[in-house]
Amino acid sequence: MVSIVVTMNPRPSDDSGSSKAEISVVEDEDSLLMRAEMYKDYMRRLPIPTNRGSLIPFTSWVGLINSIKELYGQPLYITFTNVLLQRWDHSRFGSDSEDQCLDSIIHPSRAEATIWLVEEILRLTSSHFQIARLWGSDPMYHSFIDSIINPEPPRT
Amino acid sequence: MNPLPPDDSGSSEAEISDAFSPVDRSHRVVEDEDSLLMRAEMYQDYMKRLPIPTNRGSVIPFRSWVGLSNSIKELYGQPLHYLTNVLLQRWDQSRIGSDSEDQCLDSIIHPSKAEATIWLVEEIHRLTSSHHQIARLWGSDPMYHSFIDSIIPEPPSRT
Numbered sequence: 579m580v581s582i583v584v585t586m587n588p589r590p591s592d593d594s595g596s597s598k599a600e601i602s603v604v605e606d607e608d609s610l611l612m613r614a615e616m617y618k619d620y621m622r623r624l625p626i627p628t629n630r631g632s633l634i635p636f637t638s639w640v641g642l643i644n645s646i647k648e649l650y651g652q653p654l655y656i657t658f659t660n661v662l663l664q665r666w667d668h669s670r671f672g673s674d675s676e677d678q679c680l681d682s683i684i685h686p687s688r689a690e691a692t693i694w695l696v697e698e699i700l701r702l703t704s705s706h707f708q709i710a711r712l713w714g715s716d717p718m719y720h721s722f723i724d725s726i727i728n729p730e731p732p733r734t
Numbered sequence: 735m736n737p738l739p740p741d742d743s744g745s746s747e748a749e750i751s752d753a754f755s756p757v758d759r760s761h762r763v764v765e766d767e768d769s770l771l772m773r774a775e776m777y778q779d780y781m782k783r784l785p786i787p788t789n790r791g792s793v794i795p796f797r798s799w800v801g802l803s804n805s806i807k808e809l810y811g812q813p814l815h816y817l818t819n820v821l822l823q824r825w826d827q828s829r830i831g832s833d834s835e836d837q838c839l840d841s842i843i844h845p846s847k848a849e850a851t852i853w854l855v856e857e858i859h860r861l862t863s864s865h866h867q868i869a870r871l872w873g874s875d876p877m878y879h880s881f882i883d884s885i886i887p888e889p890p891s892r893t
Contacts, residue, residue, distance in 0.1 A: 618832075662821070666858060666862070668867065669817065669859075669862070669863045669864060669867045669868075670862050670863070670864055670867075671864055671866065671867060672864035672865070672866030672867060673778075673862060673863060673864030673865070673866075673867075674864075675861070675862065676864065680862070683861050683862055684857070684858060684861065684862070688854060688857070691850075691854065692851070692854040692855060692858065695847060695850065695851040695854065696851065696855070698843070698847075699825065699843055699848075699851065700825075700828070702834070702842050702843065703825070703828070703829050703832060703834060703839070703842055703843070704828045704829070704832060705828060705829060705830055705831035705832030705833075705835065706831070706832070707830065707831035707832075708827070708828040708830065708831065708832075
């Protein structure tokens with residue numbers, strides 16, 4: 579587990595009621611790159627779970643990934659895998675089979691296998707430059723990734 | 735079929751004209767939405783019916799995702815979906831700058847896992863994509879035809 583806390587840009591403590599957009603401070607590139615590298619190193623060391631017995635019913639890819647995160651207690655590679663799964667859900671809109679349950683088209687075991695294979699690929703081969711670039715263009719990621727790498731800093 | 739001038743870098747796949755790409759690429763033709771939608775529908779209907787190969791014995795060495803996909807297309811004589819081709823290029827791009835960038839990709843991801851992943855992803859794209867979304871993506875990607883593999887189409891009953 580990563581225990582280093584990066585505090586180049588100290589954040590205000592969690593204000594309930596602040597929107598995420600307010601909390602996400604615009605970070606300088608170096609800081610972003612450093613956090614992307616830490617994140618990537620952390621994710622690369624997380625082993626892919628091997629004992630996968632359950633069949634998880636699902637009606638959307640994002641739904642499936644949330645169930646998987648809960649079941650295995652792992653943050654999936656939020657940056658890329660999440661983006662891909664959202665894209666897959668989005669690409670169904672207007673298809674003939676849109677109203678069909680997704681798990682009747684793609685068997686749950688294949689769906690989960692796909693997610694883990696993609697996850698493994700992205701954990702092992704992504705560069706932190708790409709991650710940083712993606713984060714830089716979306717401030718929402720900062721607060722999300724923050725909660726994974728930096729647990730709440732102790733109040734001083 | 736008219737061979738096209740190879741003006742797309744890195745896309746040897748789309749040089750043969752097929753029913754889904756504009757033949758004349760000497761100038762950018764702005765395609766109207768209806769035409770795009772109709773072609774996307776034809777495309778998706780075609781791709782949806784292509785069966786995913788089941789007898790997959792070989793282990794294919796590879797140095798990039800796009801390279802592996804080209805080997806796969808040759809080996810099984812099948813096109814891969816536009817969305818798959820786009821995704822695989824994205825995966826290759828996401829390696830740029832990584833520590834393992836100079837390592838052979840198949841020493842990081844086993845070839846059989848890599849091929850299995852491609853087919854799983856391909857199945858999802860074939861079975862669940864909507865032609866509306868495909869048309870929308872094509873409309874916003876001026877190079878979309880470089881991600882469409884040549885297909886031997888039925889002779890069109892309309893012009």
